[in-house]
Amino acid sequence: xxxxxxxxxxxxxxxxxxxxxxxxxxxxxxxxxxxxxxxxxxxxxxxxxxxxxxxxxxxxxxxxxxxxxxxxxxxxxxxxxxxxxxxxxxxxxxxxxxxxxxxxxxxxxxxxxxxxxxxxxxxxxxxxxxxxxxxxxxxxxxxxxxxxxxxxxxxxxxxxxxxxxxxxxxxxxxxxxxxx
Amino acid sequence: xxxxxxxxxxxxxxxxxxxxxxxxxxxxxxxxxxxxxxxxxxxxxxxxxxxxxxxxxxxxxxxxxxxxxxxxxxxxxxxxxxxxxxxxxxxxxxxxxxxxxxxxxxxxxxxxxxxxxxxxxxxxxxxxxxxxxxxxxxxxxxxxxxxxxxxxxxxxxxxxxxxxxxxxxxxxxxxxxxxxxxxxxxxxxxxxxxxxxxxxxxxxxxxxxxxxxxxxxxxxxxxxxxxxxxxxxxxxxxxxxxxxxxxxxxxxxxxxxxxxxxxxxxxxxxxxxxxxxxxxxxxxxxxxxxxxxxxxxxxxxxxxxxxxxxxxxxxxxxxxxxxxxxxxxxxxxxxxxxxxxxxxxxxxxxxxxxxxxxxxxxxxxxxxxxxxxxxxxxxxxxxxxxxxxxxxxxxxxxxxxxxxxxxxxxxxxxxxxxxxxxxxxxxxxxxxxxxxxxxxxxxxxxxxxxxxxxxxxxxxxxxxxxxxxxxxxxxxxxxxxxxxxxxxxxxxxxxxxxxxxxxxxxxxxxxxxxxxxxxxxxxxxxxxxxxxxxxxxxxxxxxxxxxxxxxxxxxxxxxxxxxxxxxxxxxxxxxxxxxxxxxxxxxxxxxxxxxxxxxxxxxxxxxxxxxxxxxxxxxxxxxxxxxxxxxxxxxxxxxxxxxxxxxxxxxxxxxxxxxxxxxxxx
Numbered sequence: 001x002x003x004x005x006x007x008x009x010x011x012x013x014x015x016x017x018x019x020x021x022x023x024x025x026x027x028x029x030x031x032x033x034x035x036x037x038x039x040x041x042x043x044x045x046x047x048x049x050x051x052x053x054x055x056x057x058x059x060x061x062x063x064x065x066x067x068x069x070x071x072x073x074x075x076x077x078x079x080x081x082x083x084x085x086x087x088x089x090x091x092x093x094x095x096x097x098x099x100x101x102x103x104x105x106x107x108x109x110x111x112x113x114x115x116x117x118x119x120x121x122x123x124x125x126x127x128x129x130x131x132x133x134x135x136x137x138x139x140x141x142x143x144x145x146x147x148x149x150x151x152x153x154x155x156x157x158x159x160x161x162x163x164x165x166x167x168x169x170x171x172x173x174x175x176x177x178x179x180x
Numbered sequence: 181x182x183x184x185x186x187x188x189x190x191x192x193x194x195x196x197x198x199x200x201x202x203x204x205x206x207x208x209x210x211x212x213x214x215x216x217x218x219x220x221x222x223x224x225x226x227x228x229x230x231x232x233x234x235x236x237x238x239x240x241x242x243x244x245x246x247x248x249x250x251x252x253x254x255x256x257x258x259x260x261x262x263x264x265x266x267x268x269x270x271x272x273x274x275x276x277x278x279x280x281x282x283x284x285x286x287x288x289x290x291x292x293x294x295x296x297x298x299x300x301x302x303x304x305x306x307x308x309x310x311x312x313x314x315x316x317x318x319x320x321x322x323x324x325x326x327x328x329x330x331x332x333x334x335x336x337x338x339x340x341x342x343x344x345x346x347x348x349x350x351x352x353x354x355x356x357x358x359x360x361x362x363x364x365x366x367x368x369x370x371x372x373x374x375x376x377x378x379x380x381x382x383x384x385x386x387x388x389x390x391x392x393x394x395x396x397x398x399x400x401x402x403x404x405x406x407x408x409x410x411x412x413x414x415x416x417x418x419x420x421x422x423x424x425x426x427x428x429x430x431x432x433x434x435x436x437x438x439x440x441x442x443x444x445x446x447x448x449x450x451x452x453x454x455x456x457x458x459x460x461x462x463x464x465x466x467x468x469x470x471x472x473x474x475x476x477x478x479x480x481x482x483x484x485x486x487x488x489x490x491x492x493x494x495x496x497x498x499x500x501x502x503x504x505x506x507x508x509x510x511x512x513x514x515x516x517x518x519x520x521x522x523x524x525x526x527x528x529x530x531x532x533x534x535x536x537x538x539x540x541x542x543x544x545x546x547x548x549x550x551x552x553x554x555x556x557x558x559x560x561x562x563x564x565x566x567x568x569x570x571x572x573x574x575x576x577x578x579x580x581x582x583x584x585x586x587x588x589x590x591x592x593x594x595x596x597x598x599x600x601x602x603x604x605x606x607x608x609x610x611x612x613x614x615x616x617x618x619x620x621x622x623x624x625x626x627x628x629x630x631x632x633x634x635x636x637x638x639x640x641x642x643x644x645x646x647x648x649x650x651x652x653x654x655x656x657x658x659x660x661x662x663x664x665x666x667x668x669x670x671x672x673x674x675x676x677x678x679x680x681x682x683x684x685x686x687x688x689x690x691x692x693x694x695x696x697x698x699x700x701x702x703x704x705x706x707x708x709x710x711x712x713x714x715x716x717x718x719x720x721x722x723x724x725x726x727x728x729x730x731x732x733x734x735x736x737x738x739x740x741x742x743x744x745x746x747x748x749x750x751x752x753x754x755x756x757x758x759x760x761x762x763x764x765x766x767x768x769x770x771x772x773x774x775x776x777x778x779x780x781x782x783x784x785x786x787x788x789x790x791x792x793x794x795x796x797x798x799x800x801x802x803x804x805x806x807x808x809x810x811x812x813x814x815x816x817x818x819x820x821x822x823x824x825x826x827x828x829x830x831x832x833x834x835x836x837x838x839x840x841x842x843x844x845x846x
Contacts, residue, residue, distance in 0.1 A: 016580050019240030020247070052233050056226075116227025128231075129660065135225050136232045138193070161182065167224050 003069050010058050019051055025070050029077045036081060046084075049114075050076040053106050066099070075100065079107045119171035127163035134160055184214070188221050235568060235661060243578050250577075401802045402467040402763070405832070406455075409484070413451040416489075426456040427507030428483060436500040440493045450489050457482040458507060460767070460774075461839035464798065469765060469776035470740060472517060472528045476790075477740040478771045480508040482519070485734045494734075501730045506739040516729040519736025525776045528738050569658035571622045571666055592651070596672055599647045604639050616644045619669040626656040626663075644672055743771050743790075752789040755782050755822045762801030762810065762827070767842070769794045791816050796842065797825050800835070809835055 001021045009018035026047055033043035050073045057063040065072060079100075082088055096104060120128065130148065133139040139147075145156040190196050191204050208215045414420040420432045430452070437446045457463045458481045470477040483504065487494040496502065508514070517528035569581065576587035616635040620628050631648045633641035657666040731737055756764060764784045766775040770793065777784040789795075792815060799810035810825035830838065 014580060016236050016240045016243070019237050020244045023241055023244035026241075026244075048234060048237050051237050052230060055233060112223050113226040113230055116223045117230040118227075120224065120227050120231065125660075131228050132231065132660075135228050161185065164185075164221075164224065167227075168220055171220070171224060171227075 003065075006069060007065070010055075015055065022051060022054075022069060022073065025073055028070070029073060032074065032077060033081055036085075038081060042081070042084075046077050046080045047073075049080045049107075049110060053080075053103075053110050056110070057106060076103055076107065079103055083107055083111070115174055116167070116171050119167050119174055122170050123163060123167055127159075127166065130156070130160055131163050131167070184217065185221065188218055192222065192225065239569065246578055401800070401807070402465070405465040405836075407457070407462050407466060409453040409455045409486070411451050411453050413449050416446055416448065416450040422452070424454055424456055426458050428454070428456050428481070429505040430454065430485075431503040433500055436497055436502070437487055437489075437494040438497045439489070440495045445497065446489050446494055448489070450487055450494065453486040453488065455484040457484075459840070460843045461836065463774060464765065464767075464800075464839050464842075465836070467526075467763065469526050469774045470528065470738070470772070471526070471775060471787075472530065472740070472742070476743045476768075476771075476773050476775065477517070477528055477738070478743050478773050480514050480739040480741070480772070481506045482736065482738045484736055487734055496732055496734060498732075501732045502734075504729050504731060504737065504739075506729065508739065514729070514739050514741050516731055517738040517740050518731075518733050519738055521736075525778075526736070528736075528740060567657045567659050567664070567666065568661070571626070571657040571668075572655040574652060574654065588654075595651060596644070596647055599650055600672075601643055604643045608637055608639060616640050616672040617669070618644050618648065618672060619667065620648055622654055622656055622666045622668060624656050624663040624665055626653045628654070743773065748791045749788040750791050750816070750818055752786040752816060753783055754786075754819065756784055756797070756799065756810075757782075757822050757824045758827055759784065759799065760801055760803070762799040762808070764797065764799040764810075764825075767796040767798060769796070789816055791818070797823065798842075799825050799827065801827065807832060807835055809838055811838070 006018050006021050009015070009021070026043075029047050029050070030040065030043040033046055034040070038046070053076050054069075054073060058065070093104075120131065123131070126148070130144060133144050133147070134141070141153040141156045141160070144150070144160075145153050148156065150156040150159065187196075187204065191201065196204060208218060410424055412422050414422075414432070416432075416437055417434055419434050421429065422432075423429045432452070435445060435447075437450055438444060439446055455466075457466060457468060463479075463482065468482060470479045485502070487496075504516075506514075515530060517530055519526050519528050521527070567581070570584050571588065572578065572584050573588050573591040575591050576584055578584075579587070616633055618631070618633045620631040623629055628648060628651045631645050633644040633648075635641040635644070656663040658664065729739060752766070756762070759779065759782055761779060764777045764779070766777065766786050766789065767773070768775075768790075775786050775789065777786050779785075794813070794815055797810070797812045797814060799808075801808045801810075806829050808827040809830045810827040812823065812825040814823070
């Protein structure tokens with residue numbers, strides 16, 4: 001499938017299909033990681049990360065894909081892998097092209113989101129469900145209240161606030177321990 | 181704080197007005213604490229989004245792997261079909277020529293050794309190879325997406341001797357071959373071409389060889405041993421019911437026949453000639469077997485029905501059908517097959533049933549829709565719309581939720597259309613359209629349960645429930661990577677067409693299995709009504725446990741089911757000593773199946789046969805006036821040994837006696 005068609009899939013909200021197509025590129029990315037002392041599991045993680053970053057960027061209104069999907073995923077994967085290996089030399093960082101800088105930024109941003117994800121996963125099941133329904137599925141508090149058997153919308157909203165606060169607390173302690 | 185969160189959420193979901201948005205962004209720039217708060221909030225949300233994204237990526241990856249694998253399997257399936265077609269063409273061509281050719285033999289090897297050389301004295305062969313690969317457990321595979329396959333057989337088929345020069349001459353355009361020792365390996369796609377070339381060669385050689393009838397002797401023998409038909413005559417202007425000697429019950433509607441030649445409706449007395457084949461001996465003596473193309477059937481009885489008036493043949497008027505109750509109550513999921521004899525071998529064909537959907541059952545996508553307003557507020561129940569992965573029907577290919585939903589709808593529509601007993605509607609004399617509202621649950625294991633149906637007519641609701649109880653297991657829906665119970669709701673629109681004369685709807689066989697107790701009561705009432713009306717007393721309760729099948733065709737009719745054995749299958753081709761064109765059959769003890777064979781030069785080919793099954797090889801041959809019978813019990817194994825089934829001379833009555841002894845095996 002051509003890049004244009006994959007792009008159309010993204011635009012029409014058929015993200016799963018688009019990812020499926022992009023997985024055809026995976027074997028080549030796997031090679032890259034394997035030849036850089038990574039394992040197959042590493043390659044899998046790196047590619048997932050690259051897909052997430054690609055998707056995030058595509059959702060931004062000011063993002064334009066200037067290269068092919070393959071080239072983009074390849075460089076993102078390279079950055080992700082190097083970042084996890086912490087192998088950037090100062091020289092390298094200095095010589096980054098503007099295109100590469102934005103990729104590098106995106107990789108670092110995503111690191112943050114990854115630890116937020118970790119924090120989120122430590123919440124109770126109900127909290128997770130509630131937050132997902134509200135933020136990802138964009139369900140209204142009314143529907144959530146009905147589904148989760150809260151007495152009222154207000155209770156649901158309050159509960160959401162508490163869950164969010166909890167996630168933030170976990171996230172903060174996490175990043176503190178990382179920093180110290 | 182709460183206000184800020186609302187504001188941030190509104191900003192992130194783009195629901196702020198232009199001024200509000202600018203004010204918000206300005207605040208971010210000047211208020212560092214607010215920015216920090218916003219950033220953290222946004223980070224957490226993005227973290228939450230990751231969960232969803234990762235899940236999606238995982239499914240996509242699985243789908244990618246599955247589709248990759250499906251392509252692979254699809255290729256094999258195509259190949260196998262090509263081989264089967266070529267193979268049958270080849271054999272029919274051979275028997276046409278009525279001569280045997282030394283160089284043609286089929287053999288199978290089980291063993292993964294690729295490119296095994298053939299032990300044969302003739303220098304060059306064309307060999308076609310392929311791998312037989314199949315899914316081990318289809319149910320598991322479709323449910324969990326994983327794949328467990330068997331790939332253990334390599335079948336080689338030899339297509340006669342060709343020297344490399346001859347081969348190049350015969351197929352100048354083909355360079356896709358490999359020479360190895362004394363063998364030429366070719367791409368299986370070439371098979372059909374080889375086929376044609378071979379037929380040509382055979383035709384050219386025909387003059388040199390004396391044609392020898394294969395088994396005319398036995399053919400005429402079987403004609404003489406065929407069971408005699410039971411003849412009943414009745415007035416065709418009235419509904420008629422008859423119970424035959426071996427328990428088959430046939431109901432014939434009034435004015436059901438037309439003359440085969442003139443196509444005119446027949447009135448007055450009509451005679452129905454029916455032969456029942458339940459016993460193995462009867463089936464064998466009529467030279468019948470139980471195969472549908474390449475698939476093995478298990479029989480629940482066969483019938484041969486002819487209708488006559490003054491010696492001219494009749495057939496059923498379009499739209500009319502006979503109701504047949506077979507004397508067989510233990511076997512489930514039986515279907516009705518029509519028989520067609522080709523080259524002396526019976527092939528049973530499942531009648532087309534698409535017409536039913538077109539003519540009688542209408543259900544558009546608007547009419548069948550997934551319920552989205554269902555809320556059952558316990559943790560295990562989920563609304564279709566809220567699912568991460570909607571349930572998948574085994575016939576549907578993995579895809580996104582929208583496709584799966586649509587496919588699920590289509591499958592359920594098809595299923596209902598196929599299984600619904602339309603007579604219930606007819607008996608109710610419905611004027612136009614009736615809606616039946618159905619709901620059920622798909623539990624975490626994919627089972628259908630808690631089926632409920634509502635309709636103005638009780639009978640329709642009950643029938644809908646009965647049909648859905650037959651609905652196969654599906655792949656359950658998923659929420660947060662856990663299987664969950666899902667509620668499904670849809671209306672069935674039942675429509676009655678105009679009078680029968682104005683439509684050309686052809687209704688074919690439909691199965692009515694009475695399993696549901698509520699339904700049995702319903703039917704009993706129905707039957708009792710008939711008893712009162714027509715004072716037929718022989719209808720008993722056991723009728724309700726049997727099969728009622730409807731046919732629109734006379735002739736050979738078989739009540740069967742596919743055997744669906746998951747066992748390994750092998751191409752069973754054996755050499756039988758002293759066969760001399762005997763008619764040889766393979767009888768399976770555990771499943772009521774009889775397989776015919778095609779003979780070639782002492783070798784008998786039975787097609788694909790489940791391995792390790794206990795079976796009886798039975799051969800009947802006729803030399804002059806003498807009849808010989810051979811019998812051997814064996815277990816199906818791959819073997820190249822010659823099988824001696826011990827032919828001995830028997831009289832006709834001895835033969836019948838011997839065959840009757842086998843009846844207990846069936």
